[in-house]
Amino acid sequence: MEASILAFAQHQLDVSVQRAARLIRTGAFQEDAAGADVAQQMRGLLCGTGLRFYQCDEMRFDLVRSATFAIKQIAPAYDAGRGDWAAGFGSQFDCPVGGAVHVLRAAVPMLRPFRFLDYTGQRMPGGKQLLTSTAVFRAESYAEGSCP
Numbered sequence: 001m002e003a004s005i006l007a008f009a010q011h012q013l014d015v016s017v018q019r020a021a022r023l024i025r026t027g028a029f030q031e032d033a034a035g036a037d038v039a040q041q042m043r044g045l046l047c048g049t050g051l052r053f054y055q056c057d058e059m060r061f062d063l064v065r066s067a068t069f070a071i072k073q074i075a076p077a078y079d080a081g082r083g084d085w086a087a088g089f090g091s092q093f094d095c096p097v098g099g100a101v102h103v104l105r106a107a108v109p110m111l112r113p114f115r116f117l118d119y120t121g122q123r124m125p126g127g128k129q130l131l132t133s134t135a136v137f138r139a140e141s142y143a144e145g146s147c148p
Helices: 002-026 028-033 038-047
Strands: 060-066 101-111 128-138
Touching (some): 002 028, 002 038, 002 101, 002 128
Antiparallel strands (some): 060 101, 101 128
């Protein structure tokens, strides 16, 4: 039962990241921002509404922009040596730009009562496991919006 819940939670996170990536890719995210806190808007997109098996206030995400797909380093969310968040993850938000390549990575810890079922190796403090999802995409050409 726990494995099913974990798989469903991972699927929810993947769908949320893909939905947010689509809005960034088409420029709709920037149009909807219109002076709002873009980080809070992104958290709202990634968490959505409805039943969640993780706490959205614990979610961290990065949006990194690059000119090409030759991205040298995508920051990891998990530090295996510490068994916790990687230093600096969740602190980078580059304003989306039309035609640029973007990497959206979201991660959230989820409670795992039966830790022997861990198949990711990303154990977090408090009996949790880190779920991560990443989308890499080139945005359509659109007029540059503003990020407050």
